[in-house]
Amino acid sequence: MEQRILGKTGRNVSIVGLGTWQLGADWGTVDPAQAQAILAASVEAGVTFFDTADVYGDGKSEQAIGKFLADNPGHGVTVATKMGRRMEQRPENYSLANFRQWVDRSRKNLGTETLDLVQLHCPPSAVYSNNEVYDALDTLVAEGAIRNYGVSVERTDEALEAIRHEGTASVQIILNAFRLKPLDEVLPAAKAAGVGIIARVPLASGLLSGKYSKDTTFAENDHRNYNRHGEAFDVGETFSGVDFDLGLKAVAEFEQLVPAGATTAQAAIAWIAAQDGVSSVIPGARNVEQAQGNAAAAGVSVGKEFDDGVRWIYDHYFREAIHPRW
Numbered sequence: 001m002e003q004r005i006l007g008k009t010g011r012n013v014s015i016v017g018l019g020t021w022q023l024g025a026d027w028g029t030v031d032p033a034q035a036q037a038i039l040a041a042s043v044e045a046g047v048t049f050f051d052t053a054d055v056y057g058d059g060k061s062e063q064a065i066g067k068f069l070a071d072n073p074g075h076g077v078t079v080a081t082k083m084g085r086r087m088e089q090r091p092e093n094y095s096l097a098n099f100r101q102w103v104d105r106s107r108k109n110l111g112t113e114t115l116d117l118v119q120l121h122c123p124p125s126a127v128y129s130n131n132e133v134y135d136a137l138d139t140l141v142a143e144g145a146i147r148n149y150g151v152s153v154e155r156t157d158e159a160l161e162a163i164r165h166e167g168t169a170s171v172q173i174i175l176n177a178f179r180l181k182p183l184d185e186v187l188p189a190a191k192a193a194g195v196g197i198i199a200r201v202p203l204a205s206g207l208l209s210g211k212y213s214k215d216t217t218f219a220e221n222d223h224r225n226y227n228r229h230g231e232a233f234d235v236g237e238t239f240s241g242v243d244f245d246l247g248l249k250a251v252a253e254f255e256q257l258v259p260a261g262a263t264t265a266q267a268a269i270a271w272i273a274a275q276d277g278v279s280s281v282i283p284g285a286r287n288v289e290q291a292q293g294n295a296a297a298a299g300v301s302v303g304k305e306f307d308d309g310v311r312w313i314y315d316h317y318f319r320e321a322i323h324p325r326w
Contacts, residue, residue: 001046001298006279007196008169009117009148011078015273016298017049018042018291019200019282023064024057025221034287035064036071041288043075045295051172051198051282053082053121054106062109070111080170080198081106082121082152091126096136103145119150119172122234128153128161138167150196154234155326159186163193170196170279174326177254177268177310178204178240178247181323187277196279199272203265203283204240207247210255210264214248236326242318250317257309262300269297271310 003012023035039050052061062081069075083102087093106115118140120127127133128151137149150170151162159171159182171190175182176199190197203209205224218225227238235241242250251264258267265283272281285291314322 001048001295003048004279005196006049006078006117006170006198007150007190008194009078009196011116013049013078013280014047014298015278015280016047016269016295017051017198017280017282018047018294019284020050020052020061020065021056022284022286024052024055024059024061029219029221030057030060032064036068037288038285038291039065039068040072041291042285042295043072043077045292046298047295048076049078049080049280049282051080051082051200053085054102054109055082055085055121058086059105059109062106066109066111078116079110080117080119080150080172081110081115082119082172084121084123089124091124091130094120094123094127094130094133094136096139099136099140100145103140107145114144115146117148117150117170118146119152119170122152122154125155125158128158131165134165134167141167150198152200154236156181156184156186160189163189163195168195170198172198172200174201174236174240175199175272175275175278176202176204176240177208177271178242178250178314178318179236179322179326180311180314180319181326183275187275191277197277199278199281201237201240202269202272202281204242204247205238207239207242207244207251208254208265208268210251212248212251214245241322241326246317250313253313253317254310257306259300259302259306262297263293266293266297266300267302267306269294270300271302271306273298274302274307
């Protein structure tokens with residue numbers, strides 16, 4: 001699989017990585033053996049980048065990755081984790097003392113002395129412009145607890161603020177066929193600054209897999225059920241913030257663009273990977289088949305006609321509601 005430099009980390013990562021929120025919680029029941037099988041299938045398919053967070057299943061996702069890494073020495077995988085969502089969301093809680101506690105817990109979960117990349121996990125907006133926060137992160141690098149740090153953001157203005165800070169190695173942001181605003185300023189600014197872009201929610205929580213209908217239901221403990229209107233966290237994390245029924249109509253249009261030999265999900269991932277400045281796209285997978293299918297998107301090509309179609313769909317269905325919000 002094609003490898004790209006992940007911003008200021010200097011590390012080569014696969015253009016299709018693996019998001020592991022679903023290995024912890026919030027996507028229905030998680031089976032530990034299935035989690036290991038998904039990780040193994042991803043690596044076998046060429047994936048060299050895992051993204052996780054300390055809050056996913058209260059550490060279960062990190063622990064699953066830690067077990068896989070311990071069982072597979074010489075794996076060649078770069079692991080990015082995130083911190084900050086296990087405490088009340090107040091700017092003052094993003095302190096060096098708390099960072100040390102959170103990082104130590106993640107190091108234990110992942111079974112490593114030094115974390116490859118730690119990202120602030122969508123903190124309050126004021127955190128991104130606080131120089132003391134970046135000083136604290138620099139201290140963790142100097143102490144050897146982390147190699148690099150980045151941010152995960154909800155909004156483009158937060159991404160642009162983080163990019164201004166010299167130590168920011170990467171920005172993780174929602175980017176998919178239903179969320180195009182990052183293309184306007186964030187990707188060009190990141191590229192100019194040498195900052196990597198990790199594209200999350202690439203399938204709009206599965207909408208862009210083309211497998212849902214108006215009759216689809218989700219488990220009670222699945223965020224696509226309990227957070228559909230932003231009841232638990234930013235609604236943009238669920239179906240990329242689009243109305244489910246409207247999303248289904250847009251997917252029907254999107255499916256007409258999909259090249260022969262590719263699935264709807266693969267085309268959606270391939271389009272993101274083709275955007276200038278994207279380092280890695282991180283779809284999740286609930287089973288081995290999904291992991292293999294997602295990784296295979298690295299071999300799918302989409303051209304200008306496809307790109308024009310994506311932009312028409314966005315302008316027709318989503319721009320008015322989505323573009324000003326995130």
